Amino acid sequence: MAATALTGRPHPLLRWKQPSVIPGFGLTLGFAVTYLSLIVLIPLAALVLRPVDMGFVGFWNAVSAPRVLASLKISFGAALLAAIVNAFFGLIVAWVLVRYRFPMKRLVDALVDLPFALPTAVAGIALTGIYAPNGWLGRFFEPLGIKIAFTPLGIVVALTFIGLPFVVRTIQPVLQDFDAEFEDAAASLGATRWQTFVMVMLPSIAPALLTGFALAFARAVGEYGSVIFIAGNMPMVSEVAPLLIVTKLEQYDYAGASAIAVVMLAFSFLILLAVNRLQRYLSRHRERAA
Incomplete structure (x- = not known):
């Protein structure tokens, strides 16, 4: 003292x-x-x-195998693409739910949470049935030469499906708390709607948007149940890293499975750390501007 x-x-x-x-x-x-x-x-x-x-040499040989590198590339690439898609469309969905009134709004709001409650295996089977070449939607893409199910594109679709609620539910409270007087003030000063959104609203919702993006990405990286049905699981083409880990466990290669898991853990941690640092920077910049 x-x-x-x-x-x-x-x-x-x-x-x-x-x-x-x-x-x-x-x-x-x-x-x-x-x-x-x-x-x-x-x-x-x-x-x-x-x-x-395993030692360093054994560890390096395990994680640098072509099949392992291909699966890691597919997992992180598809998760990143799905998170970007969810960040864009999740913002639109949250905006519509907060700012507009329309029939069956409560039903649409409840449907956003459906991927939370739906078992991932059920989601994978449903998406496969819809986007298969003979499915409800897949039959329309097949004549155009676009194949969704059993391709990396199908993985992105599945990861987008399970990650959307994270973005919507993260942005929605921020939009609800945003004061409409700032929009009116910007409009009175001659700002267009686009300028009002970019210059006034986006800085306020950017931290929440990044949080939703990070949650959707983290959820997508480790997704297994909904992916294995729609991916096709072809090595070097549409095999995700979690499936390869399960395969190695079934072969009693526990060290090899752990090596792949460590690489996924390290990359996920670094990406989430970078997102959190960016989120903190935007929050401080917003406080200084205020």
Whole structure:
């Protein structure tokens, strides 16, 4: 306390405590750290340590195999493309649900959450039946030479389906809280609708949009159930990394499966870290501008 009085800065041990009317900081912090350790940190540490027995050469040979590289490229490429599509159309869907009134609006709003409740295997079977060459929609694309099911395009469709709710439900509350007076003020100053959206609204919803994008991407990278039915699962063509991991587990190649999982974990963490840094930068830039 004396050091605090002399320097004007809190003691390093006191910086951990946050002022709150409700006591129990130490207890809740210990519970949170213990819970995260048991559920997240310890399993991830075990996953990372599993390929150690292979050595660096064995690890590199396992993750640099052409089939593994192809599956990683398909998984991350399809997940990134699906997340971008969801960020664009999810913003439109959230905008329509918040700003307009139309018949059966509640039904449409409930349908957005359907991918949350629907088992992924059921979603995969339904999408395959719809987009197969003889399916309800696939039969119209087949004469045009566009094949959706059993191709990488089908993987993107499945990942877009399961990732849409993450974007919509993340942006929707922000749009609901946005004050319409800012739009009226921009319009009174002569701004067009597009200028109002880009210059006034987009900076406010950009952090939420990035959060929805990150959630949709993270969900799509590890998706398995809905993909294996519509992908075709052809090695080097439409085989995703989670399926390859399951294949190696069925072959009792636990070290090889763990090596692929570690690579997926590392890339996913780096991408999400970059998105979070960008989100934090946009939030600070918005606060300074305000």
